[in-house]
Amino acid sequence: MTRLGCGLDLARRGTTLPLVDALGPFRFRAVANRVLLTGDAGAHALVTREEFEALLDGRAPADEAKRAELREKGFLAGERTPEQEAAGMTRRKAFLATGPYLHVLVTTLRCNQGCVYCHASRIGMASPGHDMSVETAERAIEVALCSPSPTLTFEFQGGEPLANWPVVRRVVERALELGRGSGKTIRFSLVSNLSLMDDEKLAFLVDHGVQVCTSLDGPQDLHDANRPLAGGSSHAETVRWMERIDSAYAARGLDRELYHVEALLTVTRASLGRARDIVDEYVRRGLQAIFARPLNPFGFATRTWATIGYGTDDFLAFHRAMLDEMVERNRRGTQILERLATIFLSKILSDTDPNYLDIRSPCGAGIGQIAYDHDGSVFACDEGRMLNQMGDPMFRLGHLSRDGYGDLVESPVVRSLCVASCLEALPGCSDCAYQPYCGSCPVYNYATQGNIFGRMPDNEKCRLHMGVLDDLFGRIAAGDPEVGAIFRRWAVPRDRPFFSHEA
């Protein structure tokens, strides 16, 4: 079967035309031994091949429960009205109404680790001139507060953001001060390798409800090979501080289940075949989620690809093995989930969208997030900022010294990215059964295919998304009620009010 297409041999039906009056609008795709139907608002149904053939002949399935399901979801005409479908789409696309909520601040390009896949194109710790100034950071806060979004998340990135601690600290204090009375909810997120943490910083971060996120690439040998730290083990440093931070949350009476350091896994060639070891490591550290991220063709990874890179099919095999392992752990009572799968499951199993900016239509560049580089340059997204580090300023929106919020979000760059990531009007996407759940990244498309409009037949991100969705729908189609319950539990969002500041 071709990867893009529906996977069904409709040609053998000859000239018989479906009685479309009896059907509602849907897209379809062969999944495992079933046919998946999806609607614009994200509803889905799985039917047998025989039921699908019957639908094409204008006959409703014999099973009354299946008929009722298809009518309710709008795949059979006559029950769901266009107004209900429109309301469903509005709910699904609610993120369009709010504007940029994620504001990425690159507080410095300096970093003390030399990760083999560094996406951020780090600079050595001794190099001057790569830190964000307090004035630039304050201007970024002022711009961010002009966003109409009721929620703002300030995310500290690097380099290693703790290498410019005064700016991290100032942003937290100033954003809370300037935001007071705005009615917005303000959150802070620090993405750090933790090796520059100390007691003072820890106390401040916990006192101010700053969420901490780190990288954990697996057991010590794997982590240290990916993330070398001069004079020591980066793994030992990371887990030491994870434990300290988690203990600080617990000392405040916060629920350990909800409040702990979050971790990201970057998958390199060395990770392949070690899904079980990695899950073991995460469970051992008390983590309940792994975000398995494939390598991106940005930054240092482009130079080390020959030794750390792999094909999309390799990643998909790894991801399947990881899900197998996690499902088994969940059956035995351990709570552990994978975030990429969970993002898709949230869309599949609910009528809303989790607003993950990289996987939505249109994507979040400029309309869901803004990235502020250390020197005051502003980009539509962090990936666009990374591409600038590689010498291509294609996705630059302006500069904090002369551009206001309106100038930035009304930039032609934002409009172009928005149009280029509208799956509803893209070849290969507009008729894809996975369109309601998917997303296209114009920056990735530009970096890999030379065009912000992705060419899906040979687009590796499309292959990856479709592979993960094929796997998830295959598991759903298998009909194991225990797996269904596990997936529904994964898809339930969990609020962490300690990290939210009502301004």
Added chain:
Amino acid sequence: MTVDVLVDASVYPLEVVMGAAYVFVDRCFLLLDRAPEGRVKVSFTPRPGSAVDAAALAGEFQNELLAQALRARIAERHEKVREALVARALFGAAPEQQPAEAAPATDAQLGLEPRFLPAAEDDYLDDPLGIAVPWEEKYGPPAEKASATEPAEAAPPPAGGGTDGEPR
């Protein structure tokens, strides 16, 4: 070595041919020219010092033609839904107000009523500029000769010196 590709202009519109050719300008010099039988000739000449295979590029160009043509057709067919989504997204991200250069703040923080909304709903019948007052009532009956092009008397400036009624 230059490689020529002939494109049937009845299959691919000229803007599609140009769009597809444009993708290759970083690797080749390109020339578009008319050819017999309603065709367009696209000539690919690799840039000096370039190691690109012009024949392979010509094949890639044919795939790009299809991609561009399909994108144009789908974009046209789905124009309304795309425009609705993009407009909604851009409107959703638009600033609540134009930020001040140094210290932006919302209207609420500045103690102002929200702009573009009446201060109170029951004020909507107020007519401080006299816009709703009939001409005859305001200026009397039209003059016999000059009435076709000029009012008998210039309208007074609006009270307060503003031009558009926004709070100042």
